[in-house]
Amino acid sequence: MSIDMQQFHAVFFEESQEHLEEMEQLLLALDIEAPDSEMLNSIFRAAHSIKGGSGIFGFDALGSVTHIMENLLDKIRKGQMAISSSMVDLFLRSVDQLKDILHSYRTNESIDWASVHQLTQQLELVTSGKNQQEADLEKKQGYGFFPKTESLPEDAYGFFDKPAADDSFGFFDDTVEADGFGFFGDLPAAVGQPAQSATESARAASAAVFGFFEELLEPGNTKNASENNPGAGIPAFSPHNIVEIKNLPDPPVTIPTASPVAVDSFEKTVSEKKDPEQKQPIPKQKPADHVSVESSSIRVDVAKVDQLINLVGEIVITQSMMSLLGKSLEGALAEKFQAVANELERNTREIQEAVMSIRMLPVSFVFNRFPRVVRDLSTKLGKQIELLIEGGETELDKGLTEKLVDPLTHLVRNSIDHGIESADVRRARGKNATGKVVLRAAQQGGNIVISIRDDGGGLNRERILAKARENNIPIGENPRDEDVWQLIFAPGFSTAAEVTDVSGRGVGMDVVKRNVQSLGGRIDIESRAGQGAIFTIHLPLTLAIVDGMGVAVGDQTFIVPLVHIVESMQPAAKDIKTLAGEDQLLHVRNEYWPILSLHKVMQLEPQFTDTSKGIVVLIETTKYRFALFVDALVGQQQVVIKSLEKHYKRVQGVAGATIMGDGSVALILDVESLALSVNQTAHLAIAV
Amino acid sequence: MSKQVLIVDDSVSVRQMVEATLKSAGYIVTAAKDGLEALNICKARSFDFILTDQNMPNMDGLTFIKSTRELPAHLRTPIVVLTTEASDAMKAQGRAAGATGWMVKPFDPAKLLEIAKKVMG
Structure with a gap:
């Protein structure tokens, strides 16, 4: 029999990665003042699981870090140690390092043992930090933990009867006496022996097992074992009473947290023995959901x-x-x-x-990283920031979620670094000292809208204009705010008064805009001086298929995404107003819609040049509305989007191409960008 | 007839490893992801050997053992607890819960089979 352990590695890596993510999220969500015991248990369990697996599969670096984390977490969840924000910091750093270690094992890179040791030392230090008080506490509580065996010399075991005995497993006296299992006795060497560390146990596990079974059958031992009745707690027969007295439980003690994991005092176990349901609160926390998701899902490439x-x-x-x-x-x-x-x-x-x-994946896959980003950044910048996440359950194509990480991170950093003012400035401006950043996702028709809103100082119009002039970016006379804001997307543009450690180091907003555009999306900015700014990213729900309306101009067919169409009509000549120049407006139910002639945009020879002869399609984009003038409607259908960029090049006003039922190619219109080419102010002049 | 084994562990990789090891030795293995799931399985059928982890969400190993021992079909089933610490307290608790024995994590496939053989013959 030989089992190839390698085959389980991939699963172990996945599982550990998930545990680490979960740990990170729980740590960030943890209220240090009043930590939730179930959350602490979940964090503990995550560390414990990683440790268990890494022991079995031989990933020692993971095991050694999680082992000490587990000890520390155990003390915290049992109330023997209070959690502090510096501990959370240390845990978070440990999680980071564990991720690195995991990555190294995954990719067969060598482990950076120096930093592993550094980390374990730090964790040890914190764990042993309150040794004296703890010892007292342990006495009072009637249970406790032995000093870590790693720090003890090897021969510390000489103290016991049978130092060489294998304590890596054993059998209890059966509690149901005459049931035929009587031959399983307790192991004397096991009694009174300190808790073994994972490494010690591993060492013990490799020891010969047969000695153990011989012992097992010694009648004297069996007798001892039967005397060792559960109600007595720690057995009296051992010659090492001195060691054990220290660990003798005091009469029943209340354990501060109702831990569902029964590694607490013996009395507790016994007193609640008959009431397993009460003892075992079903955790409602994430881990439970997590497990159920895991068991009902499969991983597919x-x-x-x-x-x-x-x-x-x-x-x-x-x-x-x-x-x-x-x-x-x-x-x-x-x-x-x-x-x-x-x-x-x-x-x-x-x-x-x-x-x-x-x-489709929930956006929370991306959003969940931000509590950490915000926490780290605000600490670094000395700002007080509260992050709110809304709509994390909104689903988005997996391809999109992955590519959103970078632009969103940049925008969030930007909001924190440039947007939110320092606490002093905020107070001086009469604001709450704690700045607020809201990350929000929502579905709007066929689009996903993700916004990053901060209540900081807003964009500085004058500074952006000055910077634009400095960079020789052409600007019109007295530009509209929206146009000014868009300037920050110009390559190499940074208005930060000084280059900070956090942002403003060249990777600019232009990259953000390009990334968003490459996803078929758009980014808008709204800003109010002194009140904050909103960056809004509009993304298509999916990249592959769209419901569209076919419209004809000359001999060409174009597809207009259906979600943008309000209605289509043949306009009456009296409803069409022509303004100075060539701009036309359509009067519909007391509102004026600017008219955009598709044949002009696409430079085609149309069937009709007179607007009243053709058809207008009323289109509403996220920001603007306009009437698209075409020759005729072809019909409504679903189209598969094929990238035009991939096969040809990016064309202004076109989102992609598709193959029609008759085999011809039709271009899919990008109405959002078409809207920008419409004179949006003209109709306001009339409407008002 | 092949012996029936129930393995209870919340870690997929450990579960798979134990399962593969025991199957390779000809045992028929059923796996459960926590004590609660295992208990539900035990209510419906019997096993020749149950191997359970201690630290698990929803229901830990000792609670599972205690509840299982209340089922007539499992009064005598050998149940071994997987634990990372073989401390006295742990053992006393294991004994009190009604476990037959304990096995320390980490373990290797050879050790696992050794115990399985010892228990089931």
């Missing part, structure tokens, strides 16, 4: 999901070809065919939604 999505895309195209074909049929058969085609269309849509949902 993203590439496989993507392949599925691609294939579904092809089915969508085939299906639309079929529908088109059906329209050329006539008679009773055509009716039947149409019914079947409709059924297929519905099924295709459902498959598509189901497949897309596989790739």
Whole structure:
């Protein structure tokens, strides 16, 4: 028999990574003043699990760090030590380092033992920090922990009867006497022996096991063992009473926290023995959810999901070809065919939604890193900052969530570094000394909107303009605020009065904008001097498929994403107003919509140049509204987005391309960017 | 007939390792991710050997053992606790809960089979 332990490594790595993430989140959520006992237990369990696995699979560096963390956490959760923010800091640093170590094991890199030792020493120091008080406490509480065996000389075990005995496992006297298991006796050497560390046990485990079984069968031992009845707590027969007296439990003591993990005093175990339900509160915390999620999910390579999505895309195209074909049929058969085609269309849509949902992840996967970022940054900058996260459950394509990390991190850092003022300045301005940053995600139609809002000083118009002039960025006379804000996205633009450690080191907002754009998204800024700024990122829900309306201009078909369409109509000539220049406005129900002629934007030869002869599609984008003038409507359909950039190049006003049912290519319009080319102020002049 | 073993551990990797090891020796293995799940399984059927971790969410090993011992089918089932510390307190608790024995983590496959053999013959 030989078991290849390597096969379990990947699972162990995944699992440990999850434990570390969970630990980090719990640590950040922990209220130091009044720590939640279940949270402490969960943190402890995470460290414990990593330690257990790393022992079995031989990842010593992980084991040695988590072992001491576990000891320290155990003291904290048992109320023997109060948690402090410096401890949380140390734990967080340990989590970071554990992640590094895990990564090293994963990638077969060598372990940085020097830093591991440094960390374990620090943890040891904290753990032993209050040794004296603790010893007293232990006496009072009737239980405690032996000093860590690593620090004891090897021969510390000489003290006991059978130092060589294998204590790595053993059998208790069976509590049900005459049930045939009587031959399992207790192991004398095991009684009164100090708690073993993982490493010690490992060493012991490698010792010969047969000596142990011989002992086991010695009648004297069995007798001793039976005398060692549970009610007596620590047995009296051992020759090492001196050691044990120290650990004799005092009469029943209340344990400060109702820990569901029964490694506390013996009395407790006995007194509650008959009431397991009461003793065992079911934790409502994350770990429980976490486990249930784990057990009902499978891990699948993203590439496989993507392949599925691609294939579904092809089915969508085939299906639309079929529908088109059906329209050329006539008679009773055509009716039947149409019914079947409709059924297929519905099924295709459902498959598509189901497949897309596989790739969807809650935004919290990205958001969850920010409490840490904010905590570290605010400490570094000496600012008081409260981070609020809203809408973390909003789901977003996995591909998008991953690429969002960098831009969002940059924006959050930016808000904290440049946005939020120092506590003194805030007080002087009559604000709460603690600055607030709100990270929010929400779905709006076919878009995901993520915003980063701070209640800091807002963007400084004058400074941005000055900086723009310095950088020779062309600016118009008296530009609108929105245009000024967009200037910060220019390459190499930084208005920070001084370059701080945190931001303003060249990786600028231009990169953020490019990243967001590469995801098919857009970024907007709103700012009010003295009140704060909002950075809003609009992203498509998915990158693959869109519901669209086909519109024709000349011999070309374009797709307008359906979510943006308010309505389509043939305008009456009287409703069209022409302004000075060529700008036209459409009067609809007491409102004026600027008209954008698609043939002009795309430089095509249209069927109609007279607006009243063609069709206008009223489009509402996240910020602006306009009427798109086209020749005709072709029909509504689902289209698979193919990247135009990948096959050709980025075209202004175009989000991508798609293949139509008849095999022709249609461009998908990017209405958001089209909206920007409309003169948005003209209609205001009339409307007001 | 092959012996039936129940392994209870919240760690997937440990569970897989124990499962693979015992299966390689011809045992039939059932796995549970915590005490609560294991207890529900035990209410429905019997085992020749139960190996349980101590520290688990939802229900820890000792509570699981105590509850299992109240089931008539499991009065005599050998139950071994996996623990990282073989301290007196731990052992006293294990004994009180009704465990048959203990095994210290970490362990290797050989040790695991050794114990399985000892318990089930």
